[in-house]
Amino acid sequence: MPRQVDHTQRRRQIAHAVWTVMATRGLDAVSLREVAAEAGVSMGRVQHYFPSKDAMILHACEAMAEAAYERAVGTAAPDGDGRDVQVASAGATPRQMIRTVLLTGIPHDDAHRAGASVWFAFLTKAAVWPELADVVRRQLDDGQAFLTSILRAEHAAGSLRRDVDPASEAVALLALADGLVLRVMVGSLIPQAATDAVDHRIDELFAGMR
Amino acid sequence: MPRQVDHTQRRRQIAHAVWTVMATRGLDAVSLREVAAEAGVSMGRVQHYFPSKDAMILHACEAMAEAAYERAVGTAAPDGDGRDVQVASAGATPRQMIRTVLLTGIPHDDAHRAGASVWFAFLTKAAVWPELADVVRRQLDDGQAFLTSILRAEHAAGSLRRDVDPASEAVALLALADGLVLRVMVGSLIPQAATDAVDHRIDELFAGMR
Numbered sequence: 001m002p003r004q005v006d007h008t009q010r011r012r013q014i015a016h017a018v019w020t021v022m023a024t025r026g027l028d029a030v031s032l033r034e035v036a037a038e039a040g041v042s043m044g045r046v047q048h049y050f051p052s053k054d055a056m057i058l059h060a061c062e063a064m065a066e067a068a069y070e071r072a073v074g075t076a077a078p079d080g081d082g083r084d085v086q087v088a089s090a091g092a093t094p095r096q097m098i099r100t101v102l103l104t105g106i107p108h109d110d111a112h113r114a115g116a117s118v119w120f121a122f123l124t125k126a127a128v129w130p131e132l133a134d135v136v137r138r139q140l141d142d143g144q145a146f147l148t149s150i151l152r153a154e155h156a157a158g159s160l161r162r163d164v165d166p167a168s169e170a171v172a173l174l175a176l177a178d179g180l181v182l183r184v185m186v187g188s189l190i191p192q193a194a195t196d197a198v199d200h201r202i203d204e205l206f207a208g209m210r
Numbered sequence: 211m212p213r214q215v216d217h218t219q220r221r222r223q224i225a226h227a228v229w230t231v232m233a234t235r236g237l238d239a240v241s242l243r244e245v246a247a248e249a250g251v252s253m254g255r256v257q258h259y260f261p262s263k264d265a266m267i268l269h270a271c272e273a274m275a276e277a278a279y280e281r282a283v284g285t286a287a288p289d290g291d292g293r294d295v296q297v298a299s300a301g302a303t304p305r306q307m308i309r310t311v312l313l314t315g316i317p318h319d320d321a322h323r324a325g326a327s328v329w330f331a332f333l334t335k336a337a338v339w340p341e342l343a344d345v346v347r348r349q350l351d352d353g354q355a356f357l358t359s360i361l362r363a364e365h366a367a368g369s370l371r372r373d374v375d376p377a378s379e380a381v382a383l384l385a386l387a388d389g390l391v392l393r394v395m396v397g398s399l400i401p402q403a404a405t406d407a408v409d410h411r412i413d414e415l416f417a418g419m420r
Contacts, residue, residue, distance in 0.1 A: 023338070024338070026236075026237065026238045026335070027236065027238070028236045028237075028238030028239065029238065113337055114337065114338070116337065117334050117335075117337030117338060120330060120333065120334040120337075121331075121334045123330065123392055123395070123396060124327050124330040124331045124334055125236070125327075126395075126396045127323055127324065127326065127327030127330075127395045127396060128233070128234070128324070128327060133396050133397055136396050136398070137396055137397060137398045140393060140396070140398040141398060144398075168403075168406070168407065168410065171390075171393070171399065171403070171407060172386060172390075172407045172410070172411065174389065175385075175386050175388075175389025175390045175392070175393060175407065176382060176385050176386045176389055177389065178385075178388070178389035178392055178393075179384065179385025179386055179387065179388035179389040179392075180381075180382075180385045182333055182385070182388055182389075183350060183381070183385060183388075185333070185336075185337045186333060186336045186337060186343050186346050186347055186350070187343055187347060188346075188347045188350040188351065188354075189381065193381070196378070197378065197381060197382045197385065200378065200382070201382065
């Protein structure tokens with residue numbers, strides 16, 4: 001296996017172990033020792049890839065953000081200035097893309113609920129850890145830029161209600177989705193109700209169009 | 211001081227100490243010893259009020275939920291079946307009440323950001339702690355019932371757009387508010403933008419009415 005691939009895979013394996021420790025025992029239980037045991041590697045091996053516990057946690061957060069982003073947008077991604085959205089994923093319409101981005105985080109089983117709780121643990125810690133806040137903010141900003149670019153294109157094409165402001169609406173839609181995920185995560189809402197809420201909002205934005 | 215008042219005040223003092231420990235060192239740093247030190251009382255005193263660490267944390271969560279609810283609704287509260295909303299707080303209109311409920315959690319300074327992070331730490335932990343999930347769900351359900359009752363009254367009075375479903379809209383509005391709080395908490399959104407997003411959504415619900 002090429003060295004670079006191995007390096008990337010090892011770091012990913014360690015990130016997965018961090019998530020597992022967080023899901024079962026919380027962020028504060030994460031240590032180089034615990035993560036090494038969870039990953040089935042030596043502490044020295046973990047330290048070879050990460051100089052400190054903090055660096056390891058920051059990477060685990062970044063890896064989760066990237067995985068979520070890739071899952072949400074598939075192979076579609078805005079280019080640098082966000083104007084040209086390449087929707088290459090199985091011919092999805094922009095409206096379907098918007099729906100996918102908003103529904104991707106809603107947990108439908110215990111495993112996904114645990115995954116959501118790991119992400120919210122990162123968000124919670126970000127309130128008191130500036131470097132982690134940077135990582136989290138980048139993920140939120142990327143998602144927002146991506147959704148804004150789709151909404152902007154739809155708005156220009158006349159598919160969205162005229163009074164919709166793409167940038168503001170992107171924030172509101174993503175905030176709605178996060179709040180719904182939280183409610184499903186703690187069992188206050190069933191996944192279908194969260195899905196319905198997203199679909200209802202999308203219907204409103206496209207109301208009377210097409 | 212009457213005995214009952216003293217008991218309630220002591221428990222509230224301990225709840226405050228739990229929040230402070232959580233805000234600075236995280237939920238997993240909470241112990242009877244740490245909380246006693248933070249509250250400036252003996253461990254025996256804490257144990258007199260709470261039989262276990264878990265009972266203390268559950269109470270701290272409940273106390274935060276109650277404080278948030280009281281701050282949000284002021285002296286207004288729905289009666290048992292949610293039909294008769296008493297809006298007694300300084301003559302606020304129903305629309306102002308809705309706005310207050312939705313804006314109350316948005317943090318405008320570091321202290322409130324820390325408070326928000328404590329609440330999200332409870333939510334995160336609730337994903338893997340059923341008893342805590344019960345406490346959290348009650349708070350979410352109470353807020354939802356309260357907002358639903360106001361929206362239902364406004365809908366019946368013809369002040370809301372006809373196509374608005376009060377119960378679903380209450381969930382969507384509260385989810386939006388939570389997602390906005392998260393974004394302000396991690397510094398991805400300024401408080402004013404969160405306020406604008408809420409106001410925009412309220413304007414849409416009342417669009418063309420009155």
